[in-house]
Amino acid sequence: MKSPFLYLGVVGIVVFFGLLFVRSAVQPASFSGSQIDPPVPAADFTLTDQNGEAFRLSDHRGKPALVFFGYTNCPDVCPITLANYKNIRGEMGDQVNLIFITVDPERDTQEQIRQHLGKFDAAIIGLTGTRAELEPVWKDYGVFQSSHGGGGVEHYDVDHSSRVYAIDAEGNWRLTFLIETDWQSIVKDLRQIMN
Amino acid sequence: MNKLELGPYLTRLVIITIISIAVVAAVNEGAYLLQKEKTDRLPQTIQLVIPAGTAERVAAGEETPSIPEKMIFVTSDVLLVKNEDSSAHQLGPIWVPAGASGKLELAEPNKYSYSCSFTSARYFGLDVRQPTTLGTRLTALGIAVPPTVVFLFIYGSLVFPIKPKGKPAGGAVA
Numbered sequence: 001m002k003s004p005f006l007y008l009g010v011v012g013i014v015v016f017f018g019l020l021f022v023r024s025a026v027q028p029a030s031f032s033g034s035q036i037d038p039p040v041p042a043a044d045f046t047l048t049d050q051n052g053e054a055f056r057l058s059d060h061r062g063k064p065a066l067v068f069f070g071y072t073n074c075p076d077v078c079p080i081t082l083a084n085y086k087n088i089r090g091e092m093g094d095q096v097n098l099i100f101i102t103v104d105p106e107r108d109t110q111e112q113i114r115q116h117l118g119k120f121d122a123a124i125i126g127l128t129g130t131r132a133e134l135e136p137v138w139k140d141y142g143v144f145q146s147s148h149g150g151g152g153v154e155h156y157d158v159d160h161s162s163r164v165y166a167i168d169a170e171g172n173w174r175l176t177f178l179i180e181t182d183w184q185s186i187v188k189d190l191r192q193i194m195n
Numbered sequence: 196m197n198k199l200e201l202g203p204y205l206t207r208l209v210i211i212t213i214i215s216i217a218v219v220a221a222v223n224e225g226a227y228l229l230q231k232e233k234t235d236r237l238p239q240t241i242q243l244v245i246p247a248g249t250a251e252r253v254a255a256g257e258e259t260p261s262i263p264e265k266m267i268f269v270t271s272d273v274l275l276v277k278n279e280d281s282s283a284h285q286l287g288p289i290w291v292p293a294g295a296s297g298k299l300e301l302a303e304p305n306k307y308s309y310s311c312s313f314t315s316a317r318y319f320g321l322d323v324r325q326p327t328t329l330g331t332r333l334t335a336l337g338i339a340v341p342p343t344v345v346f347l348f349i350y351g352s353l354v355f356p357i358k359p360k361g362k363p364a365g366g367a368v369a
Contacts, residue, residue, distance in 0.1 A: 009209035016216070017337060034289040034299040037275075043292075142283035142290060142312075163290055176290045176297075 031175060031192065032185035039172035042165070043140035047101065047127040050114035055127055057099075058171055064190055065097035067165040069143045071104035072116040077162040077179050082120040084164075084183040089121050091187050095194070101127045103145040103160045105134055141165060168193050203357045208348060215343040216336070223332050223339075235327045238271035240298075245291070245313045250282040258315050265320035272301050272323070284312045286319055 046056040057065070066085070070078035085098045100117065102108035105128055113126035128134075138145060145160040166175040166189065174193050177186055227235075249259050268274065275298040278284050278291040287309025291297035304325040311319035325331075 009213060010205075013209070013212055030300050030302070034297055036290075036292065036295055036297050038296070040292055040295045140283075142285060142292075163285075165290075173292060173295075176288070178288050 031189045032181055033166065033175035033177040033189050035175055036173045039168065039170075039174050042167045042171055042173045043137070044171075045137045045140070047129045047133060047137070048110065050110050050117060050126040050128075052110055055125060057167075060097055061169060061171045063095055063097060063169050064174075064194060065099055065167045066186070066190075067099045067101065067141070067167065068162075069101050069103050069138065069141065069145070069160060070162070071102050071158050071160070072108050072112050073104065074158070074160075080179060081162065081164060082117070082124065084186065085124050086121045087183040088187055088190075089123060091183075092190065094123075096190060098124045099127060100124055101137065102134070103138065103143065104147075104158050105129060105131050166190060166193065200359070207351065207357065208344070211347045211351060212340070212344050215340050215347060219336055219339045219343055223335055227327060227332060231327070234267060234269050234324045236269060237326075237328055238269060238273070240273040240275050241266070241268065242275045242277060243286075245276065245278045245280050245284050247279050247281065249280045249284070249313045253313060253315055253317075256315060259313060265322065267322045267324065268301050269324055269326035270301060270304050274299050274301060274321075280313070282312075286311045286313070287321075 042057065044056065044058045046054055049055045066088070068078075068081050068085075070081060072078070082100065085100075088096065089098060098121075100113070102113065108128050110126075110128060113128055117124045117126045137143075142163075143161050145158055147156050147158050149155075149157050162179040164177040164179075164181070164186070165173060166177070166186075168174045175189055177189075246259075252259055274286075274289065275296060276284070276286055276289050276291050277296045278293060281293050283290065283292045285291070287307065289297040289299050301321065301323045304323050307321040307323065309319050309321065311317060
């Protein structure tokens with residue numbers, strides 16, 4: 001006859017290691033981006049897209065949007081972000097609006113923006129306007145921008161913040177991402193806010 | 196040919212496993228109690244409040260009250276920044292519109308230096324440490340117990356071999 005002590009010991013050991021496994025496997029859902037919690041309505045704006053049409057943010061509710069501020073002559077962070085946009089669109093298709101807003105309105109004309117975004121994905125919405133139209137948008141989104149250097153009017157760089165803002169389908173600010181955030185993590189976060 | 200009886204081996208294995216868990220747990224907890232630090236705690240939500248008028252004070256080069264320039268956290272802490280100012284503020288990855296709150300889970304242990312819009316130094320240091328919690332101690336137990344069991348089982352089998360039932364000690368039969 002087998003000892004009940006034996007069975008009890010085996011069951012105890014299995015339960016102990018089972019609990020350890022479950023504890024390591026079950027992790028609460030979390031976001032890669034920084035959350036705005038509770039969500040607050042995103043500042044609305046009306047600018048001009050690369051096709052010359054007026055674009056009002058609040059007219060495009062119903063699906064989430066990503067908003068990024070950059071410029072077409074940017075040598076580093078903007079191409080990286082636009083490449084991420086392209087990958088996100090490849091994964092999510094039309095489920096998300098991808099918006100690019102210039103911090104360099106003097107050089108970023110509608111035509112310049114259309115040509116530049118066409119190198120990445122023509123579905124990316126590129127917005128420009130006069131400096132007077134853009135400054136309140138930069139302020140509302142806490143965007144830093146400063147031109148420097150150069151050998152003439154056409155040759156300068158613009159230092160600017162590189163944050164990406166995620167706005168949910170109801171028009172609320174929900175998340176922000178740094179340039180280091182990979183596009184897969186952004187897709188994962190977007191799907192979480194969509195659900 | 197004698198049939199190998201597993202019962203005594205299983206009984207020994209169970210006893211050795213229980214002894215191993217007890218010994219490893221005692222060593223673990225002893226080391227933990229001797230080396231315990233303030234950051235050995237469960238993750239918490241830690242709130243920073245940006246008071247109204249902070250942007251003006253920072254622009255004027257004045258000190259911002261109640262906001263330290265360096266803090267120590269543990270992994271999985273949530274840093275919650277409540278912005279009571281009339282301007283948006285940022286702390287590294289966290290951006291907080293005026294009158295709203297932003298939060299970030301500190302997932303990885305590291306020392307971070309972030310640009311910060313609400314301290315006069317324009318800098319905020321985050322020291323994120325890995326805490327020793329009940330979970331990490333249990334994980335250590337889970338890692339250490341199996342090799343201890345194997346070692347003790349082999350050692351026990353060599354020093355105190357299990358004798359087959361019905362076979363007299365010494366093996367001599369009259």
